[in-house]
Amino acid sequence: MTQAVRHDSMRARNLGVVLSEVRRSGPVTRAALAEITGLTKTTVSKMVGDLIAAGMVTETGTLRDGERGRPGTTLALSGERVAALGLEINVDYLSVCVVDLTLTVRLRYAQAVDNRACTPLETLTHLRKLIHRAVDEARTAGLVIAGSALAVPGPVDGGLLHSAPNLGWRDVRVGDLLDGLPVEAGGKFPVEVENEANLAALGELWFGSGPDDFLHVSGEIGIGAGLVVGGTLFRGARGLAGELGHVIVTPDGPACRCGGRGCLEQYAGQEALLRTAGLDLPPSPATGLDLSASSTAGLDLPPSSAPGALPPAAPGAGPGGSPALAELVRRLQEGDAAALLACERAGDALGIALTSAINLLDPGTIVLGGVFAPLFPWISSPARAALADRLGAMRRAVPELAVSRLGADAAALGAAGSVLQRVIADPGGHMTTGRRGPGPR
């Protein structure tokens, strides 16, 4: 019994080692895998056989081994079977994506929903409909969903969403609520719940063009940030780090939904921006499910498209792209004075909060995402000016501001990516519990 357990755990470990190395080094031969990992050729061949059978690895061609002159079959990750579901609930939209093991985005849906007008259960009912549609399409494409992760706009600790002030939610076990909703077409998926800003930073790391050291700023109705240092997300003592939106810009400033005053969100959040620009439109109510009208599109990207090759977020057209935001971008392009002033003020406030953040966190570059991506041309200059003014004398180099190519998609992509990371680290766990779709195409 002990022997069997030991054997199982060694097999699980070896599967993870081999699959991780295929990702890192692929296309790669079995012989090279044995050399790199230190495993015997027999073990590598057995593991590779299992991974091919599980649809995680595929043979891509042959490579002549320089030293021995014998051609070997090359292996790479397969995007044909295993995929993950990335989900996001934000204040004014829902977003779902399916990403396969090669980190290729297979489809993305988003829907504008004013979740402030919804109870958690209502929001999750809307989300479930999006999930059904995504899962159905994934199955049709022969994909098996290995798991899912959900991004929420507030600090999460042990699965509990403490507080999403912009939604008016408090102490909600979102994952449990979603688990309680059977997904008709595909049974139930395990759902990991995590802070939106943390997952957006990981999305930027895995799908963006960013380096290994950056602070990703998610500008939505709320503002969050995720710090990546040396390729690893910094989470703080309880996973609550990165709440840039509640860094204080002016201590006696306007009241914030968090209970504080003068927080960055009150100056540079989407609502503050629109209000200053004279675009204080009433939020669109929840409109049921009209994907054809409100989704950004079901993008069935070809499996060969490289990660990071997504087009830049179109102005005002990301998942968070409300009609009011699109209108703001239009007015900015036309040189509207109120719109320009709104971005000037928001950018200055962002520069003040980032000054505090840079002093505390010492990030590499700063990547502006969410609605700050389409607004980057107008928001980045005042933010840069504030940083240079306040940090330039003490630091020899002020961190650069860069625009996210993912915009508001980052969090859902990061959610899917975090599931795939776990699959690659422990493929065995997902072979045994994964439900099969209609099989490989």
Next chain:
Amino acid sequence: MTQAVRHDSMRARNLGVVLSEVRRSGPVTRAALAEITGLTKTTVSKMVGDLIAAGMVTETGTLRDGERGRPGTTLALSGERVAALGLEINVDYLSVCVVDLTLTVRLRYAQAVDNRACTPLETLTHLRKLIHRAVDEARTAGLVIAGSALAVPGPVDGGLLHSAPNLGWRDVRVGDLLDGLPVEAGGKFPVEVENEANLAALGELWFGSGPDDFLHVSGEIGIGAGLVVGGTLFRGARGLAGELGHVIVTPDGPACRCGGRGCLEQYAGQEALLRTAGLDLPPSPATGLDLSASSTAGLDLPPSSAPGALPPAAPGAGPGGSPALAELVRRLQEGDAAALLACERAGDALGIALTSAINLLDPGTIVLGGVFAPLFPWISSPARAALADRLGAMRRAVPELAVSRLGADAAALGAAGSVLQRVIADPGGHMTTGRRGPGPR
């Protein structure tokens, strides 16, 4: 040759494994060390023999091994030979300590010097005199200095002190300057240079009573902070994290020496505090070396005193305890209105900056050190009130404020501790390069 190199590196590794385990588990027998480390008894005996010869380990008694019934000799770290020198240059004082391998503080000197009135070379000349005295005393006690580390009040990157705005220093290679000064009695020591706030946090971790997750705030003329998460210092991308003193309290506030405006230091730094309290005394000029008058004392603590057993910093009597600070504490105790107002304002500003820091860093507890230690009774209440007011609604638990038991000693202790960490991780390196003192007592 390759064989010999491999053997040397394996011996170096094994020495580190054995010494680390003696520290963690001591008093511990050779048999137990073999069991815990997985090394053979022969290897353990050889390594222990070398460590005893190097004065790093000592036999402390016998312990009957329950299972086999044979008594074994117990081993523990020895504080009799190897020690480290911890140094600090701060704005208005210099500080030197000698700590032995058991983390027992063997002596501490501090001197009030207004380093703002000094060139780097002048300051380092003062420091060298303190070093001479400390090294001489350490030698007399039979100690060998394995190395030293120097805390400086500003961000350090690769040995270069970028900027110490409160000293008016910029781009100074402090270590090189100190290396260039021969230490008469004892040759030269390698000197690692590191930010004061980072070393103070490590001092709190190793010598204080703190947990493994905390933000240590060093209140001096400047204010810095060091974040420890899971027992590890968070350094950011370039080691420049934790500059709490330049977190913005009011964006249009008073100009700061860093080039910014409205930084925390302008509200809660020692000078701002004294000024508000009506104690804006001129800084004491550099007075040469009069240790008997200005040092806190050469504390020759008995080697048996446990780490963390230092008495709490006496009000106004730490290394940074200028006469003005002692006077401030006296006035606070008497209920002087201006003094109380100064602490009220500083505490409120500290609470505002810590709100931003907690939102970004998610620390465990917050430990107030430096001059905030003697001022804790008066500064902590307004700071706590600001935190509860601004964070209470969103976070279920606002981090607690605790007082540092080390006060302004933390940085020099952390400096010595960081050297000893390196010795324990690689004792072999310090056996070959370490100069011997007069030998064991």
